[in-house]
Amino acid sequence: MELRLTDLVRLLPRRAPAEIFVGPSQVRAYWEGLRRDGGLPDRAQLDPRGLGGVLDRVFLAEPIGKGLVQVRIAGSALAEAAGMDLRGLPLSCLFAAESRDLLAEALEPVAKGEKLTELYLGANRGGPGAVGRLLLLPLTDGRDRTLVLGCFGLADGLIGPRLKLTILRRTEERVTPEAAPAPAAVIAAPARRTPYLTLVRS
Secondary structure: OOOOHHHHHHHOOOOOOHHHHHHHHHHHHHHHHHOOOOOOOEHHHOOHHHHOOOHHHEEEEEEEEOOEEEEEEEOHHHHHHHOOOOOOOEHHHHEOHHHHHHHHHHHHHHHOOOEEEEEEEEEOOOOOOOOEEEEEEEEEOOOOOEEEEEEEEEOHHHOOOOOOEEEEEEEEEEOOOOOOOOOOOOOOOOOOOOOOOOOOOO
């Protein structure tokens, strides 16, 4: 079931800024705009200008095992949150140990190109309730594999070394191609039957 905005407001601490939802929403809209005939966008289509304002919280990762992805490119805010360059590291390094199995479960259908997923996050600082959001989207990379495009929406006060995230809730949406228009029906006029024998009167 899709989580509604009213549900999210109840989960959020009062001091959490609404901007934590803006970045993932912007990336989702950009991703949708790249789709053709309901297919997945390809990595080659990505243009940083389309992600202006949220690039520091965007990452690109490749699957390296069941439910495990390795970060290839990561924005500066994510490096700051991890306290290190995330390139070459598993995405799970940003998560507390108790949420890593949940993360793997969420990543698996995204890495297969079957679903897009949103995670609502808590953290080891920032108080109770949801303090962040993570959007996970599938991308093709040529024809042979699927990559994961992700964007974090995190309250500014959370960004800093040794941040550990926990998963509070997950929503999923199946990626389905748009229905192809039905071919126009061709109705043939009935053939005029010609009799084999014709009576001729003289």
